[in-house]
Amino acid sequence: MAKDPVTPLSAGPRRCPICGKPTPPRHQPFCSTRCADIDLGRWLKGNYRVETEEPADDPSDETERQPD
Numbered sequence: 001m002a003k004d005p006v007t008p009l010s011a012g013p014r015r016c017p018i019c020g021k022p023t024p025p026r027h028q029p030f031c032s033t034r035c036a037d038i039d040l041g042r043w044l045k046g047n048y049r050v051e052t053e054e055p056a057d058d059p060s061d062e063t064e065r066q067p068d
């Protein structure tokens, strides 16, 4: 079977989505744990961004509280 450049995923090793380097089986889908941490950090940032969209407590409500 000849290698098909159109389908690199099945014809050869996968490439790191962070830096584009070939990924060894131990660290797939990334080339290293460092790139895995980078991807994880991006994912967490996106997750936190969704949480911030939730309506937070109104800070003006604290002024209405009376120490009774």
Ligand SMILES: [Zn+2]
Residues within 6 Å of the ligand: 016, 017, 018, 019, 020, 021, 030, 031, 032, 035
């Ligand atoms: Zn990488």
